Amino acid sequence: MSQLTLSKALNTGLQQALTNDPKVIVMGQDVGGLGGVFRVTDGLQKDFGPQRVIDTPLAEASIVGTAIGLALRGYRPICEIQFDGFVYPAFNQIVSQLAKMRARSHGQLALPVVIRIPVGGGIGAVEHHSESNEVYFAHTAGLRVVCCSNPQDGHWMLRQAVASEDPVIFYEPKRRYWAKDEVTDTPAESTLPLDRARILRSGDDLTLLTYGGMVDTCQRAAAVAAEEDRREIEVVDLRTLSPLDMETIAASVGKTGRCVVAHEAPTFAGLGAEVGAEITEYSFYDLQAPVLRVGGFNIPYPPAKYEDQHLPDLDRVLDAVDRSFAW
Amino acid sequence: MSQLTLSKALNTGLQQALTNDPKVIVMGQDVGGLGGVFRVTDGLQKDFGPQRVIDTPLAEASIVGTAIGLALRGYRPICEIQFDGFVYPAFNQIVSQLAKMRARSHGQLALPVVIRIPVGGGIGAVEHHSESNEVYFAHTAGLRVVCCSNPQDGHWMLRQAVASEDPVIFYEPKRRYWAKDEVTDTPAESTLPLDRARILRSGDDLTLLTYGGMVDTCQRAAAVAAEEDRREIEVVDLRTLSPLDMETIAASVGKTGRCVVAHEAPTFAGLGAEVGAEITEYSFYDLQAPVLRVGGFNIPYPPAKYEDQHLPDLDRVLDAVDRSFAW
Amino acid sequence: MEPVQLLDPDGRLTQDENWPLELTPELCRDLYRRMRLARRFDEQAYVLQRQGELGLWLQSLGQEAAQVGSISAVRPDDHVFPSYREHAAALCRGITPAELLVQWRGSRNSGWDPATYRFHIYTLVLAAQLPHATGYAMGVQRDGTDEIVLAYFGDGAASEGEANETFNWAATTEVPLLLFCQNNQWAISTPAHTQTRTSLHQRAQGFGLEAHLVDGNDILAVHAVTAAVAERVRSGGGPAMIEAQTYRMAGHSTSDDPDRYRDASELDSWKTRDPIHRLERLLEERGWMNDGFRADLEAECEVFANRTSQECKQLPLQDVSTLFNTVLAEPTPLLTEEHRRYAELVASFAE
Amino acid sequence: MEPVQLLDPDGRLTQDENWPLELTPELCRDLYRRMRLARRFDEQAYVLQRQGELGLWLQSLGQEAAQVGSISAVRPDDHVFPSYREHAAALCRGITPAELLVQWRGSRNSGWDPATYRFHIYTLVLAAQLPHATGYAMGVQRDGTDEIVLAYFGDGAASEGEANETFNWAATTEVPLLLFCQNNQWAISTPAHTQTRTSLHQRAQGFGLEAHLVDGNDILAVHAVTAAVAERVRSGGGPAMIEAQTYRMAGHSTSDDPDRYRDASELDSWKTRDPIHRLERLLEERGWMNDGFRADLEAECEVFANRTSQECKQLPLQDVSTLFNTVLAEPTPLLTEEHRRYAELVASFAE
Numbered sequence A, B: 001m002s003q004l005t006l007s008k009a010l011n012t013g014l015q016q017a018l019t020n021d022p023k024v025i026v027m028g029q030d031v032g033g034l035g036g037v038f039r040v041t042d043g044l045q046k047d048f049g050p051q052r053v054i055d056t057p058l059a060e061a062s063i064v065g066t067a068i069g070l071a072l073r074g075y076r077p078i079c080e081i082q083f084d085g086f087v088y089p090a091f092n093q094i095v096s097q098l099a100k101m102r103a104r105s106h107g108q109l110a111l112p113v114v115i116r117i118p119v120g121g122g123i124g125a126v127e128h129h130s131e132s133n134e135v136y137f138a139h140t141a142g143l144r145v146v147c148c149s150n151p152q153d154g155h156w157m158l159r160q161a162v163a164s165e166d167p168v169i170f171y172e173p174k175r176r177y178w179a180k181d182e183v184t185d186t187p188a189e190s191t192l193p194l195d196r197a198r199i200l201r202s203g204d205d206l207t208l209l210t211y212g213g214m215v216d217t218c219q220r221a222a223a224v225a226a227e228e229d230r231r232e233i234e235v236v237d238l239r240t241l242s243p244l245d246m247e248t249i250a251a252s253v254g255k256t257g258r259c260v261v262a263h264e265a266p267t268f269a270g271l272g273a274e275v276g277a278e279i280t281e282y283s284f285y286d287l288q289a290p291v292l293r294v295g296g297f298n299i300p301y302p303p304a305k306y307e308d309q310h311l312p313d314l315d316r317v318l319d320a321v322d323r324s325f326a327w
Numbered sequence C, D: 001m002e003p004v005q006l007l008d009p010d011g012r013l014t015q016d017e018n019w020p021l022e023l024t025p026e027l028c029r030d031l032y033r034r035m036r037l038a039r040r041f042d043e044q045a046y047v048l049q050r051q052g053e054l055g056l057w058l059q060s061l062g063q064e065a066a067q068v069g070s071i072s073a074v075r076p077d078d079h080v081f082p083s084y085r086e087h088a089a090a091l092c093r094g095i096t097p098a099e100l101l102v103q104w105r106g107s108r109n110s111g112w113d114p115a116t117y118r119f120h121i122y123t124l125v126l127a128a129q130l131p132h133a134t135g136y137a138m139g140v141q142r143d144g145t146d147e148i149v150l151a152y153f154g155d156g157a158a159s160e161g162e163a164n165e166t167f168n169w170a171a172t173t174e175v176p177l178l179l180f181c182q183n184n185q186w187a188i189s190t191p192a193h194t195q196t197r198t199s200l201h202q203r204a205q206g207f208g209l210e211a212h213l214v215d216g217n218d219i220l221a222v223h224a225v226t227a228a229v230a231e232r233v234r235s236g237g238g239p240a241m242i243e244a245q246t247y248r249m250a251g252h253s254t255s256d257d258p259d260r261y262r263d264a265s266e267l268d269s270w271k272t273r274d275p276i277h278r279l280e281r282l283l284e285e286r287g288w289m290n291d292g293f294r295a296d297l298e299a300e301c302e303v304f305a306n307r308t309s310q311e312c313k314q315l316p317l318q319d320v321s322t323l324f325n326t327v328l329a330e331p332t333p334l335l336t337e338e339h340r341r342y343a344e345l346v347a348s349f350a351e
């Protein structure tokens, strides 16, 4: 057990994966000597050599495309995409090849490839460096899409992702990279499978669903609501965005009767829409109010000085909570 | 006024656009001598020459990328992507450049580019030739996404798309290309602006929302429901997928209290989710049942022999209608 | 630059000291037989499409030398990444007519187990298989074995970003990859000169790849060049590229109408360079083909054509549950529920 | 191949008859002045970042000759598509410090009107501007004017599919496009030899582009080669590419720590090839720089630095409504409602 930042917890996760399985390969731009721009791969090339920790040419389509080839050869590549906004050159390989290979081969070919993507805003970055594009992949059948929010989950979810026989889009919220918390050396009692959501705080009055960079905001919102309005909010960290853990979600909303979904991505056709639509089908008669969504505005990610306005903050989350109760 | 197939109606729409504005350019793979694989650009190169109707190299990223450059120079390019499944190499140019240029330049740069995409299944095609990927673009702020379903709309929506100052993703349902109907030479009374949905059949009992290749199926479903169950279903052709015409949609559901959304795309995080989530917020107390979604299964598009099962047919639409009434 | 040629259109052997080939009757007969079988198969598949047994067919007509000549020059354990028109190559690897046709019948998206034949499933998204081949070769490199990877692509596909990234990535990583381009002059209706200004092998050289131009309708040249280059790749010489000049003698597919965009005279001129014809001339001239061989081969072709027809028509449909079970390693609750609901609906109609 | 060089690192003129340059004191002083201003600006921006006034800064330190030498060799009405490090080029076009810095301060995503300066906004997605430049040049071609398009990109960006598609598309369409690659040896921590096996101008030649290698720290060579090639492009000679060998003397950005991946000795060796230094030596040796010029320039640099600081700190924020109003030509009902609701919420806290 140690106190680690999310970045370091991911780093030790990769270290373990590389140690445990000689077929695991880490590849991407600047993952070697530099250790990645967020230092998630720091030191790995020194320990495992340039054949297993590969500084690639600057070509995202080929990073994913060659990872597919490596997987066909029996390797388990973990690709790093440097920033969310730079995954699009690889979109063709991800959506038409990586996601579909199992179905296209009628189950004959598995592609255990992990694509790590630092995601979201809140770090004052320039354009294309703060996007939340998870729904493109969530909508794509054949991929697992997950997002961690804290060091312990980051570490263990990454190891589970590497062990998975499915391709996994693995999101890491940038603004949480330097948040520290305990990480266990062996799976803890609380360690969940990759396809389960986590109830972070329980409550009977409203279910607040979120993931990634917004988890912290939502937990603070729940604390404020408890303190100021005596509202007991159940906070759920979705963790898995595709598939969704509807069992956990539906049980919570069945209990509370109210639900707010918060994410950084624009709301229009965002993941909140899916969650809302499914919940409404599951719990139609239990709902006291429609599922409300709080997200980034439906605009291209704005310049850094506007991100505090763009990203849902405590006030906007609480406003949605208020609106739900006022329905 | 003439009886035209959808393919021909689009062709005459392009012809008009090329005639009316010397800045309009048609470009894509095989759009010249061949007239496109669906003959939508048939004869245009002969009439307007290879400088205005351009057979491009086989490179989707550059088709869209050079169209952006042409638009910056004052041209109005209309790109053809040969099939839905081949738009992904251009995803980076569409999502990070075409969609964002206006916002990135704080309103200084407009990109009046139309991207025509034959969409959807039902024609017995091989893999990658039957996909419905509209939600990737609908979720992307900065694009207009529209889908026509009949010759008259195809013709006029295309002309409106070319006239728009915004980038437009223009979907054409493949299985309707050879459907014939009347097309007027001048805008008809019924010709709607690009951002409006169309009520195709009115009814008080349930709202059936759909678009593209599913419109016909839904109209037939409404006819059957009327005849066999005396249920009056209002059928709405969404036409504009982003933005949605919520005014029309909400008015309809406010009246009927029940809603089914049908599309070919997989339901998970599909457009039906957004429509459902919004309607539920608009009409929470009016709804007699949750908004139900009927879509393609949540799988990669299957081999052709399975598409009749995969694509929602009359039975699956009517089943959803039944489930709504049974709620 | 003139393409490497060892056998001219009239079936006369030419000299090229750079590309030695041990010419034996057995080799020539074997290559000839494979080309004949491939063409017969292709004709039969075309007929099956016209009969409505296949949804679509893309003929390999005219490209037999490029495919048979190249695949016969690598080892059976060399992994192959085809595009979608490599029927002749696939047959050489032992893939059956049924396995080849099932995709075009619309019953499956791929028909064979790539591991069995060391032949990847067809890739329809142009150039997308090239990074896969490169990555596979990175794996071979790491495994330290002496296999190589052979990847096919077309003149049209070469315009895609992913094709060019592959030239570059392969060159810098020095993987054992042999890129084989069948320049059949057309990408649907688009002629090669619209795709590229230089010859594609020259482009590959610009990236630092060893690259050669070969007469793709001369099976001896294709075989000799591929064999020599493959051995250089195998022995650590780094990746290489071969451009074979050939011709798509049919339309792009059975949906295509080539009369809309190309002159009949072009086809006529290529007919004089037919790859099968010229090897036949050589066999005849040398007396390497007696009546027995000829008759046997004709018979074998007909048997093969009949088998093709029969196997095609008997192709089974899988149960619809396969669709739900091959999305991920395990079906998700959503897929299970979707499947259940669908089965229920179907059952309700059966009642 | 040796890069074109007209001025060696010690400021001595060398001979190259292929690239004539009319050397005048005025030209040399002008180029020198622009480089000095650009470097002073760059230093000041770096300081501003360290003071917290900018969120991020990417220095152009060391690349002044490549940028000033090239942009000064095309016409003011030639349209330029930069990448994101072309500050020296931008200043040459008259873009103001405020316009340049506002993006890095985080207040806007672009600071200038591209039409005014015929200089497109910065593109941060590597290589994405290259198809735009090509399309713009297709427009010029159709307009029949004699403008050309100049597009900048880096050694790293050259590995992207879109960069290579551009080489090919430009070559086949014969548009008036001049592709200018600043090979500054690094893409963040990745050295150029990891990106490519051949020199990038050789790759471009493989696509059929006229391409040249030039010493990018020799402003006379850059200017002469760019001027000559630009005129060939302008007069219908087809697209061309220039690779300038230069060096990124700073880290990739203010967030980068180059000590993690490169040796100090490398930087030291490039310091001896500093582009400003060598032109200074020439000016001194020829007596083309008197004390008055020197003092004026020092003063001008300091004034410019102060102005840079001041303008930066005074940069206004736009109203948040701009965000909603620049997504599409007209805000949609959804955006209007979102904006309204947000304003309402903000107002409720103001109360």
Ligand SMILES: Cc1ncc(C[n+]2csc(CCOP(=O)(O)OP(=O)(O)O)c2C)c(N)n1
Binding pocket: B029, B058, B082, B086, B089, C085, C124, C125, C126, C153, C154, C155, C156, C157, C158, C184, C186, C187, C188, C248, C252
């Ligand atoms: C990415 C992509 N874009 C477009 C298509 C549609 N398409 C199928 S085949 C073809 C032409 C391919 O030409 P070439 O690569 O020369 O191969 P050939 O058909 O001649 O064997 C096109 C444009 C596709 N399959 N994939």
Ligand SMILES: Cc1ncc(C[n+]2csc(CCOP(=O)(O)OP(=O)(O)O)c2C)c(N)n1
Binding pocket: A029, A058, A082, A086, A089, D085, D124, D125, D126, D153, D154, D155, D156, D157, D158, D184, D186, D187, D188, D248, D252
């Ligand atoms: C498509 C894309 N992938 C990754 C990045 C992240 N990134 C920013 S700059 C850079 C290195 C670029 O190197 P080069 O093209 O040589 O330009 P330089 O920074 O040296 O001027 C990288 C990898 C990006 N901006 N865009």
Ligand SMILES: [Mg+2]
Binding pocket: C154, C155, C156, C182, C183, C184, C185, C186, C187, C188
């Ligand atoms: Mg071809």
Ligand SMILES: [Mg+2]
Binding pocket: D154, D155, D156, D182, D183, D184, D185, D186, D187, D188
């Ligand atoms: Mg560089």
